[in-house]
Amino acid sequence: MAVGRGGTKLKDIADLVGCSLATVSNAINGRGRMSEDMRREILAKCAELNFVPNSAGRSLRLQRADAVGVIYAPSFAELFGNIFYARIMEGLSETFGEAGLDLILGNRKDSDGLPSIVRQGKVDALVVLAGVFEADAYESLRNCPVPVCMVDGHVGALEADAVTSDGFGGGRLVAEYLVREGHQNVRMVAYKNPLYNIEQRIAGFLSGLRASGVEAREDDVVIRISDNAEAGERVLDSLESGEAPTAVFAVNDTLAEYLATELQKRGKNVPGDVSLVGFDDDPIARRCEPALTTVGMDKRVFGSISAGLVLERLAKPEKPLVHHVQPTRMVIRDSVSNLGG
Amino acid sequence: MAVGRGGTKLKDIADLVGCSLATVSNAINGRGRMSEDMRREILAKCAELNFVPNSAGRSLRLQRADAVGVIYAPSFAELFGNIFYARIMEGLSETFGEAGLDLILGNRKDSDGLPSIVRQGKVDALVVLAGVFEADAYESLRNCPVPVCMVDGHVGALEADAVTSDGFGGGRLVAEYLVREGHQNVRMVAYKNPLYNIEQRIAGFLSGLRASGVEAREDDVVIRISDNAEAGERVLDSLESGEAPTAVFAVNDTLAEYLATELQKRGKNVPGDVSLVGFDDDPIARRCEPALTTVGMDKRVFGSISAGLVLERLAKPEKPLVHHVQPTRMVIRDSVSNLGG
């Protein structure tokens, strides 16, 4: 089965054309000087037999795999059921494909947590989809012998190129927008789990409030939760209190959608009684009732940008680390009321 | 960078332990007879240095890649944004991972349409996610030199192991259920595009109707459409006609959900005016208003079953082709009314 059994090889082409196998290799790789006729004849024969040099032989000699690993956590279904990551994968697949690199899914791990494909030499680099990575996941990548590009992760956790969305800028945009619409007493709801992109959004939101002249103490503004159920209770509690907020910023659209449903169940009108903003511009935001005002970004390009970073790194291993920050923008729909003001 | 540069190799372990590299290889692969002490010492040293044999060297010698390619169409995002396929991928990844095989995404194609990874010798087999394959996609796989396992595709289009869901059985179940609930005048809505699993569902539905004593001419029952918009019109038309059906079976949940929305827009009540059944038990079925009665199957196992089939095929290349049919079941929710009867 498999690999070479009966498959065409360099030697076969050489015999057919009547030259040495070195010349065939040179023709294919566009090096060496030979007569135009010879080169054409060799290439024609290769095309005719659909010959492609065997990857194992090539890899062994060249000390490179022509493949990139993709690492993710926690589970494949969780990851790829998410259209955001599906889009990233598509971008990776396209850009690497054009460069002649294949994508390997690196789910197996060595005893020290490094993906097996790395020490097996199956990949030249790793793209790490780190959106929900815990600290120890980064730890195991620390001594990775191939370059790593981190997507949507905790910048600084690793010496690696990185691509993130501008959570800070997005948080700021939300604050500025809410204040402009007359909201001064606001809350942000975020998970306790200190993920990089969540912290960025919080920091940006607080910064935006302050820049808009609203005094914002983190402890007063940010409601830290462990799960959605807690979010529902805490927000409802705050609405019953003397200091009821007029707007709530949920750290992502899924949470915002949950809150909308929960609030409406308890007879609260959105945005009549309280305005709601999400983050991500997830497809769910559009389907929400009312349609959710949120923060969007061009997710399509995440994959191609990370792939580009990897390609550059492979070409120039010593170049300085790059951190690409993808801009975010307000996506205004129907979940925020204008308080006049 | 990459592969072996500075990486540990067999020779390094041999030098450290003080034996030949053949002995190290034997120890790792559990063959050859050697003293227990020697084997233990070698294995300990490998573990200490996290040594894994280089894949290119191994592949070249063994003529096998220890990897399986995954082929899909049309686009990655379309495929993996679908939780069904994400689940399949998860099952593949798990089962192959346990067997020491990695998964390669085979998006690049040779001039004759065969995935490049095949002739490059990067994979020992191909899993083909064929849910929306057109005929020419099968064509290019016809002369594939490695074994193929087709998932959710047109059985018979390829000499290959296959895994499908029991669309025929599911279609029958729907027919029997509808008749039991008193529906005799029914329609099925399906795309013109003659995909295997769609044809199966139609055939099963017609067979189920007949088995339940309902005379069913295909031309009367089946509404063939090119797109959703056409489906909406044709179904509404039929409801206005003298022979208005009491129930409509949509070939999948997405179409059913579209029809529900469309019917309700035109003032039709579901299931009051017309009952509706979908197929797939897509997450959307649960969210539908009313919740959609549909046909479900255990999709989780699709991946592990296909992976298992590949593993068996690799172990026994000449064994007869296997076609695994995954059973389907009725998932009864709120979109079908009981007509008494």
Next chain:
DNA sequence: CTGAAAGCGCTTACAG
């Protein structure tokens, strides 16, 4: 302008 040879890292008959 073209070819013979070395060597990438590995496994496996085979010799001792």
Next chain:
DNA sequence: CTGAAAGCGCTTACAG
């Protein structure tokens, strides 16, 4: 019980 040697398919300095 252990090791030396051949060879998987490829590319590249080097010799002619």
